[in-house]
Amino acid sequence: MDDRQESQTTSSARPCLKRKLDPEFQGQNQARKILVVEDPNTDVQSNSTATSASFSRSYWNYDVFLSFRGEDNRKNFTDHLYSALVRVGIRTFRDDEELRRGKTISTELLNAIRGSRISIVVFSKGYASSRWCLDELVEIVHCRNTKGHTLLPIFYHVDPSDVRKQAGTFAEAFARYEEWLQTDMERVQRWRVALTEAANCSGWNLESLANGYESSFIEKIVAQVSCEVEPIGLNVARHPIGINYRVDRVKDLLDLGTSDVRIVGIYGMGGIGKTTIAKAAYNQICYGFEGSSCLLNIKEISEQPNGLVRLQEQLLYDILKMKNLKIDSVDQGINLIEKRIHGKRVLVVLDDVDDMGQLHALVGNSEWFGPGSRVIATTRDEHMLIKLGVHGKYKVEELGxxxxxxxxxxxxxxxxxxxxxxxxxxxxxxxxxxxxxxxxxxxxxxxxxxxxxxxxxxxxxxxKIPHHQIQEILRISLKSLDDGTMDIFLDIACFFVGMDKEYVIKILDGCGFFPVIGFNILAQRSLVTIDHKNKLRMHDLIRDMGREIIREKSPNLPGKRSRLWFHEEVLNVLRNHTGSKTVEALILNLSELEDVNLETEAFTNMKNLRLLQINVVHLTGSYEHLSKELRWFCWHKCSLTFLPQNFYLENLVILDMQHSNLKQVWKKNKILKKLKVLNLNNSKYLTKSPDFSQVPQLEILILEGCISLVQVHESIGNLKRLISLNLEGCKNLRNLPRSISNLKSLETFNLSGCLKVEKLPEEFGNMMALTELLADGIAIKQLPSSFGLLKNLKTLLLSGCKEQSSKSWLSLLSSWMSPKSLNPVSLLPASISGLRSLTTLDLSERNLSEDGIPIDLGNLSSLRNLDLS
Known part of the structure; x- marks a missing residue:
């Protein structure tokens, strides 16, 4: 396949490109197109143009054929022009005149003319005095007329009309030819026709275009020829599905119409197509720069001996066409790049960067480059782009x-x-x-x-076993992770996909893994994402990669792996007691239809077990066999009525006993100094909460749906770190302990559905951190007078309770809204404007009369949601 077949460049994107394709070439191209698979996301014109441009570069042997009179300008003008063309990457043929033999043009020169896309003819005063030059010109004109070649004349100190009409020095030359070649006047006539036709082509006149200044003249010639010649494109992909849209996103970020220097990043997980998109973008825009370079596989090359130096040499060669350039050190290369490229408008693609040293060695900073320059960097690590200070970054999304x-x-x-x-x-x-x-x-x-x-x-x-070739590419993202971050990645891959980020942070923090920075690193490398609900997400193939890393450590003996999650293998290990000290985490999540009985002795050898989930499992035996290193213990549908005294829980960070049969959590006080989350959701037989005296670090307490709960232990007031308390649906709970007012850190309090709670403690307003109070459906008749102290309250739900009268409710509202002006029978509160933080107020189903609406409701400047239905 051709190197450029996937380029999405269209002819409309090249305003200076004027070409007429060789019919012979077009036929060949059509035949070769059989191998080209069209991108269904690309219109026909785009595909056709990209394909034609692709084959055109490989079809021509040379971009430019130089025709000139050596005696006139071989060592000055033409030499400078040749060097300038080669320097910008234009393949140019220049005949060595001293090798000529005989009186007719050689086969070598004929092939060079026919194999060149463009012929530049330098008409000088002595051009017509060379029969060799005139024969070249005849062949050039023939190729122009029959093969779609481009002829570009240069009038070097001669008048175009002299060439067109064979006047001046051209007339003198032809006078001699007509005298010498009387027997071959057809040849002379061909020369005349060729000169006339060539002079009629659009070209350059030294005197009129550059006022005689040759250096400026050459710059203009090279600039236009660069537009005429297709840049050497990069192979993009065999089947460039969906590339157009993604390349357009990158081009939008590049903002090619501005004159500033812009650096744009493309990032995403391995195998997502970052390099493909960068190369396709390069193919489309590289023609518009003084020089361009695409450095691929930088991470891999820079790890080799002198790899960075070789990349520096390639960069300088690509842009400046400096052959045989030798750089001795990275520092020398930095200086060379800065000095030689300074001020030039260039395009540079840096593919697969993973270290700032690579970026510093190759592009330094934006001051190195001239106005309008662009740098595209691809990486798996978003943080690289942040450190580079990119002007825009594009995260490559998966294909639909x-x-x-x-x-x-x-x-x-x-x-x-x-x-x-x-x-x-x-x-x-x-x-x-x-x-x-x-x-x-x-x-x-x-x-x-x-x-x-x-x-x-x-x-x-x-x-069960991911494809090895895919794994090799994906695993590159893991190479530089430290042990702690790798453990975080493996834990997520095996257990925590779909779980709340903050919940998992508490677990992993308890394991000593520093998850806050770890999550950021994994997210920046596109190994983990956080969705809009704050849930951890991971591409299935990334997840499978993590699990395969675990499996391959002990492919045939699951009991010797660090993490166990596969249902059948976990059951096999537990039933046969083959677990070992290597096991750090185990999950067995059964359905209610499965009736599995296991012995606690199965955990005897798992001394380092820190994460354990055994949902719907029946355990028999002594609980002293379970690991003392447990940080997360999750046992949904637990059949126990209380946790055994010999169950060591001192290192536990999260205890999750949802839908359990517990009547009480533990009989005697447990010292759980590390416990941060206690979840007893829907434990319908629980009659009272545990004693919290020895649980000083508790942050989240969930008793939702505990329909038999009648009291909360007075020790709850000792929980100085508690930020969330959920009692929703505890329909038999009657009173809250007075000590609950001591919860100075509490932010969220859910009492919704506590149908028998009739009052709140008088000191309720002491909970200064409270931002959300959900109390719809409770039986409260009066808010405590201290309620007005809750200056951070943002959300208040007090809907339901239809049995309350308008007067009793507005009396309650008055006491809260205006604690300085209490009047239990007043219909209107004196003031509510002090509730500066309130954003949501739900008073639906409260049977309010029209005159019961607070008169200064409009003064609640933060209020966004009000429900009076």
Missing amino acids: EEESLQLFNLNAFGIRHPKEDYLELSIGVMKYCRGLPLALEVLGSFLLGRSIGEWKSELEKLQ
Whole structure:
């Protein structure tokens, strides 16, 4: 396949490009197009142009053929022009006149003319005195007329009309020819016709264009020829599905119409197409710069001996065409790049950067480059772009389902649509790949030509063992992670995808992993994402990569792996007591239909177990066999009525016992100095909360749906760090302990559905940190007078309770709104403007009369949501 077939460049993007394709070449091109698969997301014109441009560069042997009279200007003007053309990467043929033999033009020169896309003819005073030059010109004009070549004349100290009419020195030359070649006047006539036709072409006149200044004249010639000549493009992809839209996003960030120096970053997970997009963008815009360079695989090359030096040499060669350049050190290269490129308008692509040293060695800072320069950097690490100070960054998104199917099918079948018998299997592979181009291409190529049975077998295998070629690419992102961050990544991959970020932070912080910085690093490398609900997300193939890292440590003995999550393997380890001290985390999440009884002795050898989930499991035996290193213990549907006294929980950070049969959590006081989260959600037999005297670090307490709960222990007031208390749906709870007012850190308090709670403690207003109070449906008749002290309250829900009268409710409202002017029978409160932070007020179903609306409701400057329905 041609190097440039995937370029999305269109002819409209090149205003200075004027070419007429050789009919012979067009036919050849059509034949070769059979190999080109059209991008369904690209219009016909775009694909055709990209393909034509691709083949045009490889079709011509040279970009430019130089025709000139050596005696006139070989060592001055033409030499300078030749050097300038070569310096900007234009392949130029210049004949060595001293090698000429005989009186007729050589086959070598004929082939050079015919193999050049453009012929530049330097008409000087002595040009016509060379029969060799005139024969060259005849062939050049012939190629222009028959093969679509471009002829560009230069009038070097001669008048174009002298060339056109064969006057002046040209007349003198032809007078001699007509005397010498009387027997070959057809040849002389061909020369005349060629001169006339060449002089009629649009070209350059030294005197009129540059006022005789040759250096300026040459610059203008090189600039226009650069526009005429297609840049050498980069191979983008065999099947560039969906590239157009993504390249356009990058070009928007580049903002090519401005004269400032802009640096733009492209980032995302491995295999997502960052390099492909960067190369496609490069192909489309590189023609508009004085010089351009695309440095691929920087991370890999820079790790090799003198790798950075070689990259510096390539950068200078690409832009300046400096041959045989030798750089001795990175520091020398930095100085050379800064001095030689300074002030030039250049385009540089830096692919796969992962270290600031690479960036400093290659592009330094924006002051190195001239106005209008652009730098595109691709990386897996978003933080690299932040440190680089990019002007814009684009995170590459996965392919959509339709794009994914097309890319997979093109690799698996060579067509956009799967064979009928393979449709469901193709969709299965597409869903497994989750829009990752690398995976779609690798698996498509792997399954090409295989039977349906082989397809099914491979899909089953992928559920347990990811494809090695995909894994190799994805694992590059993990290479420089420290041990703690790697542990965070592996824990998420095996257990925590879809869970709340803050919840997981508490678990991993308890394990000593520093998750706050760890999450940021993983997110910047596109290994983990946080969705709009603050849930941890991970691409399925990234997740499978993490799990495969664990599996391959002990492929045949699951009990010797650090993490266990696969249902059958976990059951096998626990039933056969094959767990070892290597096991750090284990999850067994059964359904209610499964009735599994296990012995606690199965955990005896798992001395380092820190994460354990055993939902709907029945455990028998002594709990002293369980690890003393547990940080997270999750046991939904626990059948115990209380936790055994010999169950060591002192290192526990989160205790999650949702939907349990617990009547009380523990009989005797437990010393749980590290516990931060206690979740007893929907433990319907729980009658009273535990004693909190020895749980000083508790931050989140969830008793939602504990319908038998009648009291909360007075010790709750000792929880100085408690920020969230959820009692929603505790319909038999009657009173709150007075000590609850001591919760100075409490931010969220949910009492909704506590139908029998009739009052709040008088000191309720002491909870100065409270921002959200959800109390709809409670039986409260009077708010405490201290309520007005809750200056940070932003959300208040007091809907429901239809049995209250308008007067009793407005009396309650008055006492809260205006604590200095209490009047239990007043319909209107004196003032409510002191509630500066309130954003949401829900008074729905409160049976308010029209005159019961506070008169200065409009003074609540932060209020955004008001419900009076």
